[in-house]
Amino acid sequence: MKPRSTAQKRLLKEYQQLARDLPPGIVAGPISDDNLFEWDCLLEGPEDTPYENGVFRAVLKFPTDYPLSPPLLTFDPPLLHPNIYEDGTVCISILHPPGEDPNQYERPEERWSPIQSVEKILLSVVSMLAEPNPESGANIDACKLWRDDRDAFCRQVRVQALKALGLL
Amino acid sequence: MDNSTLVFVLSLGAAFLILRWLIMPIPQSVPEEFNVPDPTRRTERRARPATNRAVTESMIEVVQAMAPQLTVSQIRFSLQNTGSVEATINEFMDNGNLPYPPGESAAPVSSGSAALDSSAHRKKSLVGNGNLLDRYGITAADLQDPGYLAGLGRDLGDVTQRKKIGVIVNARKRMEKTLTQTEGI
Amino acid sequence: MASSDPSEWLQTRLPKLSQLDSLQRCLICKDFLKAPVITSCNHTFCSLCIRQHLQSVSNCPLCKAEQFESNLKRVIILEELVSCFRELRPQLLSLLALQDSGEAVMEPPPPKDIEVVEISDDDTSKGPDLVQCPVCSKSMSAKHLQQSHLDYCLRGEVEPPAASALLKLTRSAKSSAERKRGGISLFFLAQKRARPSPPPKEEINHEAFYFNEVHKHHHEVKRLPKIDFSSLSTVKVKEKLLNLKLLTQGTRPQLELRYNQFYLLYNSNIDLSRPASELELRQKLNQWEKSHQGFSAPKAGSTIYGDELKYKALTDKDFPIRGWLKKYREEFTTLTQTARATHAKKKASAIDVPSGTTTPESTTQSPGMTTSTQLQSSTVAVNEVIELSSHELEKQFFPDSKQDANVAAASSADEKPHFAATESLSPARSLAYLGNAAPDSALQREGSQKIAEEELYDFSNSMLA
Numbered sequence: 001m002k003p004r005s006t007a008q009k010r011l012l013k014e015y016q017q018l019a020r021d022l023p024p025g026i027v028a029g030p031i032s033d034d035n036l037f038e039w040d041c042l043l044e045g046p047e048d049t050p051y052e053n054g055v056f057r058a059v060l061k062f063p064t065d066y067p068l069s070p071p072l073l074t075f076d077p078p079l080l081h082p083n084i085y086e087d088g089t090v091c092i093s094i095l096h097p098p099g100e101d102p103n104q105y106e107r108p109e110e111r112w113s114p115i116q117s118v119e120k121i122l123l124s125v126v127s128m129l130a131e132p133n134p135e136s137g138a139n140i141d142a143c144k145l146w147r148d149d150r151d152a153f154c155r156q157v158r159v160q161a162l163k164a165l166g167l168l
Numbered sequence: 169m170d171n172s173t174l175v176f177v178l179s180l181g182a183a184f185l186i187l188r189w190l191i192m193p194i195p196q197s198v199p200e201e202f203n204v205p206d207p208t209r210r211t212e213r214r215a216r217p218a219t220n221r222a223v224t225e226s227m228i229e230v231v232q233a234m235a236p237q238l239t240v241s242q243i244r245f246s247l248q249n250t251g252s253v254e255a256t257i258n259e260f261m262d263n264g265n266l267p268y269p270p271g272e273s274a275a276p277v278s279s280g281s282a283a284l285d286s287s288a289h290r291k292k293s294l295v296g297n298g299n300l301l302d303r304y305g306i307t308a309a310d311l312q313d314p315g316y317l318a319g320l321g322r323d324l325g326d327v328t329q330r331k332k333i334g335v336i337v338n339a340r341k342r343m344e345k346t347l348t349q350t351e352g353i
Numbered sequence: 354m355a356s357s358d359p360s361e362w363l364q365t366r367l368p369k370l371s372q373l374d375s376l377q378r379c380l381i382c383k384d385f386l387k388a389p390v391i392t393s394c395n396h397t398f399c400s401l402c403i404r405q406h407l408q409s410v411s412n413c414p415l416c417k418a419e420q421f422e423s424n425l426k427r428v429i430i431l432e433e434l435v436s437c438f439r440e441l442r443p444q445l446l447s448l449l450a451l452q453d454s455g456e457a458v459m460e461p462p463p464p465k466d467i468e469v470v471e472i473s474d475d476d477t478s479k480g481p482d483l484v485q486c487p488v489c490s491k492s493m494s495a496k497h498l499q500q501s502h503l504d505y506c507l508r509g510e511v512e513p514p515a516a517s518a519l520l521k522l523t524r525s526a527k528s529s530a531e532r533k534r535g536g537i538s539l540f541f542l543a544q545k546r547a548r549p550s551p552p553p554k555e556e557i558n559h560e561a562f563y564f565n566e567v568h569k570h571h572h573e574v575k576r577l578p579k580i581d582f583s584s585l586s587t588v589k590v591k592e593k594l595l596n597l598k599l600l601t602q603g604t605r606p607q608l609e610l611r612y613n614q615f616y617l618l619y620n621s622n623i624d625l626s627r628p629a630s631e632l633e634l635r636q637k638l639n640q641w642e643k644s645h646q647g648f649s650a651p652k653a654g655s656t657i658y659g660d661e662l663k664y665k666a667l668t669d670k671d672f673p674i675r676g677w678l679k680k681y682r683e684e685f686t687t688l689t690q691t692a693r694a695t696h697a698k699k700k701a702s703a704i705d706v707p708s709g710t711t712t713p714e715s716t717t718q719s720p721g722m723t724t725s726t727q728l729q730s731s732t733v734a735v736n737e738v739i740e741l742s743s744h745e746l747e748k749q750f751f752p753d754s755k756q757d758a759n760v761a762a763a764s765s766a767d768e769k770p771h772f773a774a775t776e777s778l779s780p781a782r783s784l785a786y787l788g789n790a791a792p793d794s795a796l797q798r799e800g801s802q803k804i805a806e807e808e809l810y811d812f813s814n815s816m817l818a
Binding site: 019022027028029033040042044053054055057161162163164165166167 | 299300301302303326327328329331332335336339340342343344346347
Binding site for chain 3: 005006009010012013014016017020064067068069097098111113114115
């Protein structure tokens with residue numbers, strides 16, 4: 001067996017642990033057993049949000065020096081959300097390495113550190129879906145829509161959710 | 169314009185040039201824009217030394233930031249002639265383009281449009297297959313089959329994959345239910 | 354080495370041991386603490402893990418308190434504790450394993466040596482720690498096999514039914530549980546049925562090491578110093594590598610990487626109670642080099658995630674400028690074109706408002722005025738363009754010209770903008786060089802003169818009409 005790097009060992013452990021007790025509404029795992037550095041995740045939209053009943057797919061790309069550097073999370077297909085860029089890249093504090101934009105975030109505990117885990121990342125993404133953060137907007141149009149015309153925002157999200165489930 | 173102003177202006181210009189000479193050892197070529205449509209103004213022109221001046225990468229990058237459509241060799245050639253980023257930029261503004269170094273010809277413009285197409289195409293493919301059913305290989309028949317989820321165990325060794333398909337199918341059922349409910353109302 | 358997990362204790366009679374297990378693990382690598390060191394904020398990590406982390410960020414991963422590598426301290430007793438626990442772990446797991454739904458395990462005498470029965474076939478559904486009797490091929494737990502079954506089997510007798518019933522229950526319970534867990538249990542099977550750790554070559558008495566062999570606690574080995582590469586020439590760097598008997602091939606960044614990695618391995622090795630030999634360290638370094646992407650042919654613009662440019666922030670010091678420019682080249686040109694177009698439109702609409710006449714009026718202006726008005730409008734247009742591409746450069750090269758936008762400009766402002774720009778920029782810029790307000794006012798006066806001239810022209814036109 002090829003000697004595993006620390007990143008591979010750690011990713012394997014995280015996969016095992018996640019598979020053992022999955023948090024509700026989250027399913028995640030490597031796309032293939034050979035490549036532990038790319039994971040495929042399905043997130044269920046939290047209740048009482050526009051994303052309710054929807055299932056959204058996201059891809060996690062891990063760096064070679066994980067867990068020293070954070071992974072990248074991209075929604076594929078891209079999702080309408082004030083904190084998700086048009087190409088699907090997610091913008092949340094836990095995925096930012098410390099030292100970047102210190103004025104934006106007050107608490108350094110929210111930043112990436114080697115003790116964070118895939119589970120924490122996905123849980124914070126789900127909470128981000130439930131409560132968008134208008135202060136650090138990534139998709140300006142979505143921010144405006146969410147702020148000014150909530151109904152239109154909900155409608156568009158619903159359309160995306162239906163498309164994903166093949167009902168539209 | 170009356171004479172005193174003109175004299176004043178000219179003396180200031182002279183003072184400025186002298187200062188520049190003193191500060192910067194290599195004489196910079198003053199841009200030729202002094203021949204404004206005012207014939208009374210005196211034009212000054214300094215010969216452009218054709219020596220090779222030190223062209224740093226950062227200088228090239230700065231010019232590129234202003235004019236991305238220029239090639240590096242064009243920028244470098246111009247920088248070597250003028251010796252300053254600002255003079256090169258002026259030349260670019262004058263001509264809309266920089267002279268090509270000897271031995272090169274204009275690059276085809278089609279590459280730009282091709283790149284544009286590819287980026288648009290790339291964007292399209294990202295949005296393209298939003299359908300999770302296609303992505304996970306769930307066919308319409310599978311959705312009708314009540315024993316589909318239970319039967320997955322034998323085909324798929326991977327528990328996670330099974331769970332994912334389960335999530336999608338269940339969510340679809342829930343969504344269908346809510347749709348029919350709202351339609352009923 | 355198969356990976357272990359705290360959750361294995363959940364299926365035992367003492368599930369709380371999972372806490373004991375996970376507390377002894379490093380939070381960074383999730384493996385058992387190896388050469389544990391403690392930070393100034395009293396948190397513990399593997400020496401190698403925390404040193405690697407401190408290479409990029411100078412804080413504690415857990416509480417973000419400031420932390421420097423030199424302040425790390427070994428925790429000798431913790432190292433011995435963890436090693437001791439790791440040695441005991443397999444035995445503890447099997448001793449405390451739940452046999453079935455609640456029935457107590459038969460009291461086995463504490464085994465002096467570890468069970469040696471190896472399971473050969475991989476896809477048996479007989480369960481993880483059930484072994485086959487070599488005589489009758491029945492499967493049962495290893496303990497049961499050794500204690501009672503073998504005796505009966507070798508004597509040719511049948512086992513008492515109570516025992517065999519228990520055995521059957523055990524087997525079925527275990528295998529159904531196994532099936533329920535499904536495929537993922539393959540990961541765990543790898544641990545339970547793997548060849549149990551061979552008896553250690555020398556029994557380490559951790560107690561004795563800690564309490565009695567105090568002289569062995571401190572290594573007199575000197576640590577490798579941290580090098581600031583920016584002040585050293587490549588020759589010097591190679592010299593340092595040679596002193597350490599490391600390879601000196603490769604590019605300068607590769608040499609630095611090599612030194613830094615060896616520095617990590619060497620210094621964290623010193624934190625071990627039983628440090629590895631230097632040969633082992635060099636082997637580890639070689640392995641790391643082979644797999645590290647910094648030593649394979651790098652592609653332009655590649656990052657640790659792959660080729661994507663977008664994974665670097667604009668403020669990163671190694672942001673790939675050239676790649677970014679190349680990628681967004683056409684966007685730049687489209688932006689500048691749209692800027693010019695919108696500005697020309699703005700100019701055209703601005704004309705109509707003050708003069709109150711239609712645009713054909715402007716085309717009848719004299720050539721001289723046209724040029725000057727073109728100058729001013731195109732100056733503003735060009736300024737806008739430059740603003741779009743680089744704000745900084747604009748400040749540097751072009752002054753914030755307060756051109757009078759009210760001046761009637763030809764709708765053909767886009768015609769020969771560069772030519773016009775030459776003439777417009779030159780007075781503005783050269784005057785800025787002079788750094789005097791007087792020239793600005795001179796230009797403004799010139800502008801206002803033009804306005805006056807133009808208004809006169811309008812008036813004369815209206816008179817004639």
